[in-house]
Amino acid sequence: MKAFNWQEAFGERASRIRASTIRELLKLTQRPGILSFAGGLPAPELFPKEEAAEKAAAILKAKGEVALQYGPTEGYFPLRAFVAEWIGVRPEEVLITTGSQQALDLLGKVFLDEGSPVLLEAPSYMGAIQALRPFGPRFLTVPAGEEGPDLDALEEVLQRERPRFLYLIPSFQNPSGGLMPLRARERLLELVMERGLVVVEDDAYRELYFGERRLPSLFELSREAGYPGVIYLGSFSKVLSPGLRVAFAVAHPEALQKLTQAKQGSDLHTPMLNQMLVHELAKEGFPERLERIRRVYREKAEAMLQALDREMPQGVRYTRPQGGMFVWMTLPEGLSAEALFQRAIEENVAFVPGSPFFANGGGENTLRLSYATLNPEGIAEGMRRLGRALKGLLALV
Amino acid sequence: MKAFNWQEAFGERASRIRASTIRELLKLTQRPGILSFAGGLPAPELFPKEEAAEKAAAILKAKGEVALQYGPTEGYFPLRAFVAEWIGVRPEEVLITTGSQQALDLLGKVFLDEGSPVLLEAPSYMGAIQALRPFGPRFLTVPAGEEGPDLDALEEVLQRERPRFLYLIPSFQNPSGGLMPLRARERLLELVMERGLVVVEDDAYRELYFGERRLPSLFELSREAGYPGVIYLGSFSKVLSPGLRVAFAVAHPEALQKLTQAKQGSDLHTPMLNQMLVHELAKEGFPERLERIRRVYREKAEAMLQALDREMPQGVRYTRPQGGMFVWMTLPEGLSAEALFQRAIEENVAFVPGSPFFANGGGENTLRLSYATLNPEGIAEGMRRLGRALKGLLALV
Incomplete structure (x- = not known):
């Protein structure tokens, strides 16, 4: 041997x-x-806990043959519709993912080749670095602080590099806690739109603001400007439960289709019971x-x-x-x-x-x-x- | 713009x-x-359905703070222990995956580079082809029929190629339904052991035999022979529920560790509720x-x-x-x-x-x-x- x-x-x-x-x-x-x-x-x-116990039991009794069977890769339609209303898009623009971690993996699969440049804040989410690194990208970084990425440094990088995408967490960044002010969001978008670049906006902490209200997301600003290049990641992990592993990506149909195909090869679909349970828990009193x-x-x-x-x-x-x-x-x-x-x-x-x-x-x-x-x-x-x-x-x- | x-x-x-x-x-x-x-x-x-309804409610009531929280990438330990006893290994050799589809994705990540040869039966599982193709491998195929892969053809291929792994479904193959006889399993293993090659044995249909008993798996035969190179994939999809997306990989610790690291970047962990529910459903009357x-x-x-x-x-x-x-x-x-x-x-x-x-x-x-x-x-x-x-x-x- x-x-x-x-x-x-x-x-x-x-x-x-x-x-x-x-x-x-x-x-x-x-x-x-x-x-x-x-x-x-x-x-x-x-x-x-109690509410989930009650609703999980009701789902399995009444719709067990759906909750326990294979389901569509795009996700359980009523949950896609709920997310669409929450985020202000159409259900067809929503892909349900097995946590946002999976969305990062799918983005790596679809956008990155060996040596592709990809731009991150420094510091940035450790899990994003871990998800993207296997695809062999070249990381470009710009310093980030309490007001988000240093936009002068960013502009300087974009003068010599064309990253496959910019991965940003504009609100309550992990790990820095930084929050990009509205004016910075607008300037960032200008830099990106001039060059036709893709932005991945990770907005996992979207709803966890302590002030009066939420700042508009890069995604929302891009839609107002008619720009299709922002992919938006959201999650139920911080607002319902992380252990259920239910999150979502919102993107232009062309990008969403490719991400969906990548997901089909990655895990076929996010567990049906989890999607139905999240939908039941979220649809009232959210x-x-x-x-x-x-x-x-x-x-x-x-x-x-x-x-x-x-x-x-x-x-x-x-x-x-x-x-x-x-x-x-x-x-x-x-x-x-x-x-x-x-x-x-x-x-x-x-x-x-x-x-x-x-x-x-x-x-x-x-x-x-x-x-x-x-x-x-x-x-x-x-x-x-x-x-x-x-x-x-x-x-x- | x-x-x-x-x-x-x-x-x-x-x-x-x-x-x-x-x-x-x-x-x-x-x-x-x-x-x-x-x-x-x-x-x-x-x-x-009924049993799942009852057990899901009990889990969420009694252990909701575990079922709904982030969990370990390797999987929920009691489920790993159950799988270990079922398959005849140690719990530390088991990685819980989000369906076997995810295991295939992880194997692609860990073993395949651009242009790497990988050997499949023709025909083979469509989902495996779809999971592996994004990593850019070169597919080597050998014809497969009612008695599994043509071993003369396989030997001929192995004389000129060194595939990163052989992906095989020896029992009740998808799609051909083929079943490799014991003698063929033994010969295949000899061919592989002589060359120190990795085999991925997908045994999703393991328990669905119509005869008196199950043939020993390639994995079992390899363990008897003291050969570490067989990675075994099993699933709860065909014996409990596919929609819960709970499956597993069993491998030598060195391979399992790398697959676990790849999984951490892919979806952090398989949903906890699903793992706990599968464990509760399987532990009695399996x-x-x-x-x-x-x-x-x-x-x-x-x-x-x-x-x-x-x-x-x-x-x-x-x-x-x-x-x-x-x-x-x-x-x-x-x-x-x-x-x-x-x-x-x-x-x-x-x-x-x-x-x-x-x-x-x-x-x-x-x-x-x-x-x-x-x-x-x-x-x-x-x-x-x-x-x-x-x-x-x-x-x-």
Whole structure:
């Protein structure tokens, strides 16, 4: 028998598929007693458990032969129609995906070849980097902060490069929490429209705003301008349940058709029961649910900011989010967030070091704190522990 | 504003992602009044509707904060443990996938580069061709019949090519219904082991045997021989519900780890509710359920064969399945299954023309009939209609 070697058997692509060291670190955060601000896990107290139990049972009894059978790749039509009304499009423009993560994978499949340039913010969503990397793109990055991407830097990149698409999270960015002001959205769109470029707008945190109202999405602005090149990603993960894995992409019919064909080869369709359950849960009382979610996250954000203001030593900077689930922290230059992570674990508190959010490296002194999962008391205690870990690290410098 | 062109925006890969003309044809099969033998849709009367309703409600009430939250990429541990016991491996060797379709996508991601050779039977599962094609492989094919792939042809190919993997469905092949005898399995494994090649064994129809017992899988034989190179794919789609999209891959830890990393980028994890529901449905009375499913499909297969024996004109050949869901039909040379399809639709009966199951073309006079969906009366009536359509076509020749 010939000796067997998996590394030789894998394709070259496989070398780009890897667990980030960070995901390995994060396993430590599941130790009992740890207060974790690492995962972007929605608040479990907001899950509609009882209602989901009742509605799942009713669906399976009355329409089990649909809920348990193969379904169309595009998605369950009543759910597509619900999304269409929510987002302000036609049902035919909606593709239901198995989480937004799948939409990112499909975008990679459809738009990226070996070496294709693709533009991301730095930092950007770690899962997007992970979804796109196997397709072998060349990442172009522009710095992003509390007001979104640096548009001067962006314009400079677009003068010499033509990315296959720009991947942006204009509202309550993951991980930075940044929010692009209206004027920045308009300028970005101008830059893109002049060049006929594709934008992928990830709006997973769309409804989690703390102010009076939502800013118009790039997608909405592009439609008003008659521009077809913005693909919009939305999700039920932050407003109903992430574990059901139901999200959606909205795109021009030509792009949607290609994404649908790619999805057919990827998982045939998103589970029918999940789509029917999400539809039943969302079709009544959705505005009231969103109000409640906003209130809960706003309270949690305030609890975290108050605790940070009390506990953090001089020289540590952190954002004051206007929505979403995250505070982004920058340690004094030269301090390592991974070193802090080791000390934090000893203090039984966890976060995500920032570097894996940078597609081309950097951000070693940054970290992300999610206030979504724990209650205000847990948040306060966690920030006390983090303050201790940080002061311990600073004492060494 | 620059004129916008989606075809220019897509990657080159996108040209390989397309709806087969057949999938478009199949939309016709959903017209009211049509008796369809086209889809491989499991018998809806076997779906555990009431039981699923009760168990889904219980799961959501008692463990809603797990069922609705993000979960581990590897899968829900109790389900991995159940699969491990079913298949005879350790839980750590099991990855839960969003249908077997996803496993095929992950295998493409991990093993295939542009131009990589990959070996398939001709015919083979259409969905596998569709999952692998976007990765740009070069398909090598060997003819397959009632006893599986032609092993002389296979050996000849392996003398000049080193495929990244062999994709095989040894038991009740889709679409041919073929069953590799034990001796053929052993010879295949010898050929593969001598060369240190990877085999992907798709065993979706594993439990749907009509005889006394199951033949050992390639995977089982490879484990007995101490050979690590067989990756095994199984599914709950044919034995519980396809719409829940819960399947699994079993592989050597090194391969499983890479597939898991690829899955993390593809959809993070398979929905938790679905995994917990499948576990609850399977953990009690599974052997009895499998017995019942085998009995129902055996009766349906007999109904189809009796009707075919009555209705089919001379010169038409069809397989006599020993398990699974399909009869494979070969029309007299020169007759086109697509032409028959048009006539069949006029007679309100449908099937799948065979050519899309051939990765490198051919099979224009073949077609697949699924007996899984309809009841015996529907099957008899459908075969009468198909006989009429076929006689009408033959009258023209």
